[in-house]
Amino acid sequence: MPEDQSIAIDVRDAVKRYGDFTALKTISLSILDNEFFTLLGPSGCGKTTLLRMVAGFEDVTEGEIYLYGEEIKNLPPHQRPVNTVFQNYALFPHMTVLDNVAFGLEMRGRSKAQARSRAGEMLELVQLSQFSNRKPSQLSGGQQQRVALARALAPQPKALLLDEPLSALDQKLRKAMQLELKHLQRETGITFVFVTHDQEEALTMSDRIAVMSEGELQQLGAPRDIYEHPHNMFVADFIGETNLLEVSVDTIANGRATCHLGGGHELTCNQVDGIAVGAKVHMSVRPERLFISDDPAEGESLKGRVQENIFAGTDITTIINLADGPNFTVRTSNSNRGNKRIFEPGNEVFVNMELGAARLLVD
């Protein structure tokens, strides 16, 4: 048993099978106390299954789940001190907003009056006091979302589980709720486990992210770490935009690997363990780490020709074709345009990056 109280949820070798289908293949991860932790992955990757296993709605085929050192995998949902915010909120339609929020407290044995007064405080926290006597159906989607949050937080769970709670909201509301959730997590000091398929959402809100795919953990780390140092092809491709190119490794020295891009172009990448000379692997470099110039700059430079400019408001995306080689997508921020030279299609240019911006990936 882990005595370490800094670990909120400890998932150990958890496997979930439905008949012949394996939804989760031996996942182990530790979610820290007071952490905003995100399970990120495309639909069907097993992230929701894992969350429901923690909540108690799915049994664990193999492995263990500990909540602050206590084995919980055999407890029914109502005996687990965790609460869930459901994707469709699941607010009880026949109860008022106040009774919805008070429900968990009442079930835990608080008197009706106590439960209601605490529920009132929770509604104040999410700024919905004036709606306490309404029915959930009389609220907007964003308001329902906040009621669901208040309801799940009211009994002061040891961890709050959130199952894609923002997916039903429109873009603007979503952005606002992302911040609100983050603040709420800090204010309450409760461990949040958040499930989403939206990588931007995950990067914005999380302390740490577990990227999942096909029932497996792909990478676990801080948002910045995952974005800047994707471990494998799936993570590089799934998180953010990237230039993903097939390369062959020529030489390896001092943590750098010199690679062939095709068409005689060479590039020095960061070396990763498990890649040997002669290997055909993938390389990733983020479009915003590249810049364009007329003459080769310091660092790594590749000669090419501008193919297309795509204007997207905050930035401009330029596609550059290396002679007989691959294309690079370069993102230039749309600030200081006056000082910046705009490269027109057909211009001969250099694509530049600092040494180390390009990373080799294991498949």
Place this chain on the structure above:
Amino acid sequence: MAQRKYDIKSYRGFGAMTILCLVVLYAPLVVVTIYSFNASNSITVWEGLSLRWYVDVFSGPESAKFKLAAWNSFVIAIIASTIATAIATLAATAIVRGGKFRLRTASIGLISLPLMVPEIVTAVATLIFFNYIGFDRGLLTIVLAHIAFCIPFAYLPIAARMQGIEDSYEQAAMDLYATKRQVFTRILLPLMAPGIISGYLLSFIVSLDDFIITNFVKGAGIETLPTAIFGAVKQGIKPNIMAISTMLLAVSIIMVTISYIVSKSDNTK
């Protein structure tokens, strides 16, 4: 509108057919209702508006018989529909919420079977059953038989309602520390209430109106309203029968209407 061409209302003879159907279905009811207010002793000659046959039902020479029969009918209907609704609610909970279990399909079939079987067959079978186990016929046999055939009528609206309730409400309740029993009483039951009320009213009416099965399983000397009416009609139709029928019709219409309205009210939205 271009669509109008394909509208069923524009088919030739649609209107006439509709009217024919309505007449065949409802004309007898309308005639009985109108003639129940007839002042005449005859059931066919109109002599003017009067409530005398309604007065006759409550205070005429046959009033005692009818009152007792009506009392029996209501007692039987209340007991039978209450028990049938309780059983149907549990059955719906098991079948709709019990996940996949062996004989689930068979259970659904078994529960709705009485709707398909000709009533006379059920009546004869029930009678033979009671004889076989040596059960004396009386009020109790009627109640038992009514419970049996009321279950599917109560089950259908309850199950339909239950299918419309997402199981995330129950999960949310469990997640918020409610035990299985609390989930049932605090969440599922209130959400199912419209279906349960609707099922109750429907089975109540079916029990109240039943003639065939009741006639077979009732003991000598025990009458319900339908069997009493039948008995009276055998000695010749008097206008007081029409008055009783009209009142029974009114009760049925009211209950079916309430049942319909309640089942339409959606407290999950």
